Amino acid sequence: MKTVDTVIRGGTVVSSQRIVKASVAIDNGLIVAVGDDAVMPDARETVSAEGLYVLPGAIDSHVHFRDPGYPHKETWKTGSAAAACGGVTTVFDMPNTNPPTGTLEALAMKLKAAESSYVDFGIHALFDDSTVATLIDLLDGGATSFKAFVGNTFGNLPAPSDGALLEGFETLAPLGIRTTVHAENSSIMARRQKHLRDAGRTDPLAHLAARPAVAEIEAIGRIITLAEWTGARVHIAHHSAADSLYLLREAKRRGVDVTAETCPQYLLLNTVNMLDLGGLLRVNPPVREPRHNEPLWRALLDGVIDMIATDHAPHAPEEKTRDDIWECDCGFPGVETQMPLMLTEINGGRAAITDYVRWSAEAPARAWGLQGIKGVIAPGAHADIVLVDMGRSENLSQYRLQSIGKISPWHDRQVKGCPLHTMVRGRFVVRDGELLEHTAGWGQSIKPVQRMPPARVAxxxxxxxxxxxxxxxxxxxxxxxxxxxxxxxx
Structure with a gap:
């Protein structure tokens, strides 16, 4: 039998369907065998996983690595280092950089910046009125998918008109390409924010008052209508409100190809935390009242929400701690803390570890055309693997983050369940919790391996x-x- 590169011995391998004691053989970046240790081939390196869980690396389809344009907030090297240390092996980066990723030149700049990545990556190119005629060109240039900022956020990119959304969906539907949508109604929010500012409201809860749940409800309904009419695939980013879940549930029942993500901040935080953390917790959509937390968990468990993402969006500490909420930049780091936060909930009995693998790996792989290639520990898949100690406890610290944006709402939060080793395509990029800096640049674009299923055009x-x-x-x-x-x- 051929000698392989690596065998991970004696761990507990997890999929969405089962948990099994097994060893994993890896060669040339791929998983070649999963099974009893006695039948594993000889290996040039053996790694003991006794007492550890062997999980597919997480796929975070929503990160802002700020590169090019905002190096004081994040770079591809620091953002991907954070991902690797957080057990995330594939990321999808958002287009609201400077310049926005809406031209072939800007896309080339981003792909060049991503050459320093520790982890594999996809690029969401910009979908707005200025790019609707060049969507196919952007795909040919290396974009994997698109992002439409129907709701305004950092960068203040103009929302696409409904006519542009329809025309773009008509273009993308036959190709089966999925568009991520920031689904909030910009007109509602702009008008309400002006009223609040005119009234002198600068407190943290004014941000929530400017972005009510109805803004999310309306925008999701509009996006689903256009997607259903054309047959386009869409993905709802950072779903935050209990009130709009019925739209996803009914659309999925009708067969609309809509997927959705939520983030740890919407599951675990609420306005009580906003009162304590102030501008640090300013994010779009906003963290909402406590009544929203539990329905979002239920939606994850029953599949109405498909996956976990982070909306990793770092800023400099001084940009998050201003007295006026409107002057605080929106977002905070998340890609490095998602896995321990969620595994803590698994340890607490909120859900099963098989559920977590479905949310963090298998569902995003399916949504982005990577099924069978990433998000699973099985022969033929990329060896994107995280070894997790479910019994390890620690306190999260913003000062230890790999991200440049060392300010986090999760600072000093106790977690139980931590990634120890991260492997990307068969190569360790993190061992014993330590980043292997010489592996910067190992990450590759996932564009060549995407395999979206056939489209259903309407x-x-x-x-x-x-x-x-x-x-x-x-x-x-x-x-x-x-x-x-x-x-x-x-």
Missing amino acids: HPDTTTRAITEPGAAEREARATAGGASCKIHR
Whole structure:
């Protein structure tokens, strides 16, 4: 039998379906065998995982590494180091950098910056009115997917018009490409924020008052309507409100290809914490009242919300601690703390570790076309592996973060369940909790390995292309004769 690179021996391997004592053989960056230790091949390196859980590396589909443009907040090297130390082996970076990732030149700049990454990565390119005609060009240039800022956030990028959203979804639907959406109604929020500022409200809870749950409800409903009409795949970022869950539940029941994420801050924090932490906890969408926490947990458990992401969005400490809430930048680090926070809840009986693997690895792999390649410990998959000590307790410290933005709402929070070793495509990037700095640049774009399932296009005869190109409408009508129907629920 061939000698392989590495065998991880004697750990407890976890998937969404089962927990089993097994060893894992790795060669040339891939998992080649999972099973009884007695049948493992010889290896050049053996790693003991006795007493540890062997998890697929987490896939965080929502990070802001701020590079290019804001190196005092984060860089690809520091952000990906934080990911690696947090057990995250693949990230998807957002386009609100400077310049925004909406041109081929800006995309090339970001891909160049990402060459220093410790972990694998995808790039969400910008989807707005200025890019709707060049979406395919951006895909050809190396983007994996898109982000539409329907709600305003850091960078103040203009929200795409409804016409641009529809036209872009028409373009992306046949390709099966998923668009992440920051789903809040910008008009509602801008008007309310002006009223609040005019009234002299600068307190932390004014931020929540400016962004009520109805802004999320309206925007999610609008996005689902356009996605259902076109057959486009969409992903709702940082779902924060209990009130809008019914929209996801009903859309999934009707067969709309919509996925959704929530974040630890919406599960574990609320306005009580906002009163204590002030501007540090300013984030978009806002952390909400306590009544929202439990329904979000239930939505994760029943699959209405598919996955965990972090919205890792670091800023300099002085940018988060201003007295006026409107002057505090929105967001905070999260990619390094997500796994211990969530594993603490698993240890506390909130859910099973199999649920956590589904939320952190398998569901994002499926949503982003990486199923069978990432997010699973099985032969043929990338050896993206995290060894976790579920019995290890520690206090999180913002001063030990790899991120440049060393200010965190999780500072001094006790956790139980910590990643010890992180492996990306068969290579350790973290061992015994220590970053291996010489592995910077090991990360690669996941673009070449994406395998989205076949698309299900709706109403191709009504697209912008069909009504503007000579003969297109007739061709589409003939191609869909007898099969086209309106998917909108009545």
